[in-house]
Amino acid sequence: MMEEPLIGGELLIGLGAYLVILLGIGVCGNKARKEKSLSDFYLAGRSFGFAVLFLTLYASQYSGNTFMAFPGKTYRMGIGYIYSVAMMMSIILGYLLFAPRLVPLSRSRGYVTPTDAITDRFPHAGVRTVSALLLCWGLINYVLAQLIAMGKAVDGMLGPWFEARGLNGYLIAVVFLAFMMVVYETLGGMRAVAWTDALQGILLIVGLGLIAFLAVTQFGGIGQSMQTIQSHSPEKFIPPDAAGCRDMLSSIFLLFLGGPMYPHALQRLYASKDVRTLKRSLGTMVFLPLLSTLPVFLLGLVALAQFPGLTAGESDTVTTLLLARMVEVQPAIYLGVLVVFVAAIAAIMSTADSALLSLSSIFTQDLYRPTLKTEPTQHHLYRVGKGVSWVTMGILVWVASDPDFTLWRLLELKFEMLIQVLPAFAIGLYSKRLTSNWLLAGMCSGTLVSIGLYFLAGIGVTGSPKPWNIHAGMWGLLINVSICWLGIVLNSRKS
Numbered sequence: 001m002m003e004e005p006l007i008g009g010e011l012l013i014g015l016g017a018y019l020v021i022l023l024g025i026g027v028c029g030n031k032a033r034k035e036k037s038l039s040d041f042y043l044a045g046r047s048f049g050f051a052v053l054f055l056t057l058y059a060s061q062y063s064g065n066t067f068m069a070f071p072g073k074t075y076r077m078g079i080g081y082i083y084s085v086a087m088m089m090s091i092i093l094g095y096l097l098f099a100p101r102l103v104p105l106s107r108s109r110g111y112v113t114p115t116d117a118i119t120d121r122f123p124h125a126g127v128r129t130v131s132a133l134l135l136c137w138g139l140i141n142y143v144l145a146q147l148i149a150m151g152k153a154v155d156g157m158l159g160p161w162f163e164a165r166g167l168n169g170y171l172i173a174v175v176f177l178a179f180m181m182v183v184y185e186t187l188g189g190m191r192a193v194a195w196t197d198a199l200q201g202i203l204l205i206v207g208l209g210l211i212a213f214l215a216v217t218q219f220g221g222i223g224q225s226m227q228t229i230q231s232h233s234p235e236k237f238i239p240p241d242a243a244g245c246r247d248m249l250s251s252i253f254l255l256f257l258g259g260p261m262y263p264h265a266l267q268r269l270y271a272s273k274d275v276r277t278l279k280r281s282l283g284t285m286v287f288l289p290l291l292s293t294l295p296v297f298l299l300g301l302v303a304l305a306q307f308p309g310l311t312a313g314e315s316d317t318v319t320t321l322l323l324a325r326m327v328e329v330q331p332a333i334y335l336g337v338l339v340v341f342v343a344a345i346a347a348i349m350s351t352a353d354s355a356l357l358s359l360s361s362i363f364t365q366d367l368y369r370p371t372l373k374t375e376p377t378q379h380h381l382y383r384v385g386k387g388v389s390w391v392t393m394g395i396l397v398w399v400a401s402d403p404d405f406t407l408w409r410l411l412e413l414k415f416e417m418l419i420q421v422l423p424a425f426a427i428g429l430y431s432k433r434l435t436s437n438w439l440l441a442g443m444c445s446g447t448l449v450s451i452g453l454y455f456l457a458g459i460g461v462t463g464s465p466k467p468w469n470i471h472a473g474m475w476g477l478l479i480n481v482s483i484c485w486l487g488i489v490l491n492s493r494k495s
Helices: 009-032 038-046 050-061 064-077 079-095 099-109 114-121 125-163 169-218 221-232 242-261 263-271 275-285 289-306 318-329 331-371 378-400 407-426 436-458 472-494
Strands: none
Touching: 009 125, 009 169, 009 331, 050 169, 050 263, 050 275, 064 079, 064 125, 064 289, 064 318, 064 331, 079 242, 079 275, 079 289, 099 114, 099 263, 099 275, 114 125, 114 263, 114 331, 114 407, 125 169, 125 263, 125 318, 125 331, 125 378, 125 407, 125 436, 169 221, 169 289, 169 318, 169 331, 169 378, 221 289, 242 263, 242 407, 242 472, 263 331, 289 318, 318 331, 331 378, 407 436, 407 472, 436 472
């Protein structure tokens, strides 16, 4: 008779209780809505105060990448990945390039989607379509990464329990949790998502602190882990060479410039009460990588000491492998592991639901609405947005059922496209001499350069899509900004 796995039913009960709470929040969000309009559904009436705005921004930024991708990257790269703390701090600084000017405009001009701000400044059909497609690409990529992270988290913790019953834990987790997200998102819109984000943000802060404490105390401390790593993987202590430093700086700038382009984060800026509330929230978030990214970096090092020899794909599951090992070593900490596990799922769901909501709003407003001959009612667009969420999630669940790439690779691909939209905000909000045609030329050229570098690497013309160890998207952005700057110079000479 097969022995019952040590980790099993209790974790499912805890996760089930958490999901019931999320559904309850969705119902409350549905009851709290004031009207069936896009502004109310997607921006919650622009009513977020400091606490809700801070927690929803925090929960959206620290996602499945925090619990799964970052420890996995630390496992593969070693101590050099300490730069991830600075990388996450840089995202908050990136918001300051345009957010203080964008928020007052969003309220006075009634923006609902990120593309609304772009087309208000650049009233051009091509600009609207290209920017909307780039933002949708980033969101689709983001939701897909979160679905994969959910599946890996559940399978890493409960895989033996499901296997003992002849079930595929990864697939069950992806399908069921995706279904739950779409249900409470379509019930309550931004209110439900933000309120669940507030709960998930609190769980995330507690969970990250607890997992770092448990990882360090249960396995002899960081010092012992370092000695173990030194004995079997000394290359993980080698400082990066010049090429590695360029790759590191490219990654920091990729997140510094791309992170603020998260469409769901931009919509949270719209939903803030005022600029003062926004600045307080961003000011507080600058320091949170020390409490969020640093613990998972340490977690990756402990995992490297405990589980040497994992493949790249397996390394994305080191968080759950460590949690399972903790329970085996010390069953008395089961409750703490339960809290961390629920916090990990909460972190993943908090970003996936936000990205899904933003995706439906951009598709509805910026891709679907312009194709109609007559102006649709708000109720019609509201219903279309809900339908888009269900269809998109169904397709992404199918794609996520058999992934063959790392979560970090998805994160890079997402930002390399999103940063091509940055000049519309960081330059367009400050320079009146940048015209629609020049912006469109810059976005299209930057995108084609980024895609082209991947294509050339794929067919073997170049060895990597990172010439000189700099991301393809950064080369694309250089071309993008250069074209925009050229347009500004030529237009200033005309005037």
